[in-house]
Amino acid sequence: MPIVSLEKIKGILNKSGLNAEFRLDSENTWSSITKNGKNVPYLYMEHFVDYQAVHSNNLSSSLVDISLILFHDNLPCGVWPLMFDIDAKESLKSINNQYGGIVVPPLFINNFPKKSERKIIKACIDFLNNLLSISAGDSWRTYDVFLSGYVSQWHQIALENGAALNRVCYEMHLDISMPIDVIRKSIRKSYKPLVSAGLRKWTVSVMDQHCEDTWSKFRRLHKTVAGFITRPIDTWNIQHQAIASGNAFLVYVLNSDGIMIGGGYFDMSCHQCYYSVGSYNKQLFDQPIGHIIQYQAILTMKEKGRKMYYLGDRFYKKDLPFVTDKQVDISNFKQGFSSYIIPRVELIFQFETTNN
Secondary structure (H helix, E strand, O other): OOOOOHHHHHHHHHHOOOOEEEOOOOOOOHHHHHOOOOOOOHHHOHHHHHHHHHHHHHHOOOEEEOOEEEEEOOEEEEEEOOEEEOOOOOOEEOEEEOOEEEEOOOEEOOOOOHHHHHHHHHHHHHHHHHHHHOOOOOEEEEEOOOOOOOOOHHHHHHHHOOOEEEEEEEEEEEEOOOOHHHHHHHOOOOHHHHHHHHHHHOEEEEEOOOOHHHHHHHHHHHHHHHOOOOOOHHHHHHHHHHHHOOOEEEEEEEOOOOOEEEEEEEEEOOOEEEEEEEEEOHHHOOOOHHHHHHHHHHHHHHHOOOOEEEEEEOOOHHHOOOOOHHHHHHHHHHHOOOOEEEEEEEEEEEHHHHOO
């Protein structure tokens, strides 16, 4: 399948008035910019961007990682995770969620002037619409990822430029900045005896540095539970390196014979944590392995000084058939460890709309 050249995309960047460099070509390091951001979500960590690019490229050989470092007055001011697949119906995305590809907003450095931010956002939206016009896609979707409590400039400018409401979803979060006794009180009451029973029955441990043996056991457990290899080895290596770099950790459970029976991998930014991968012995699904993994993960996040824990989307019966009954049940389980749920407004740009 044909792949659009980066040179052509660079021309569209210039046409859109967006001063940017491709992440993979830039001498400016992505991480140095995210360190200057405020309350940076896990989505913008470079290891997570690497993971998304490798995993998505495995599904489509025509996909190109065009993540950008943004500039203002010739100085780096932001980062923007982005992938483009000229032959796909969903040609533009930063990540995939349950409903398909999503473009996340650019992340700007802390205290970046609002007027300059607005100008760049306008150029970003023009850039996306210009890319959409040369692809097989007919729309792109977006949402806010910041927990500010107010509508962002990205959201406002998207609406001003033709975006429409697509759907409202719901996210589960835990405020880890609360004292640990308050966090314990926020956990669903019925979970507390299950956590205590699980801790008496099994050994729970944390892997927060490089360990080939433990990581290989978790990868093999994942394959056994799934019944097949679900993703390329490169994605596992990226996650292992993230642990070694202090940007992730693994919580795992061993039975009395020292066999790994469950594990959960958690991504981190300096502010936020995310439950990315979980795998549990199928024969022990009715046992509280997941409960003690979540509890230990929360303790670990607290020890590492993180402030927020995003557990994932809260699904309801209304979300069927996009989700399964099992996914609804799993999200109900995870809600027992959250302290609040917030709505997430998703917007959509239709090709017809953007060209009116």
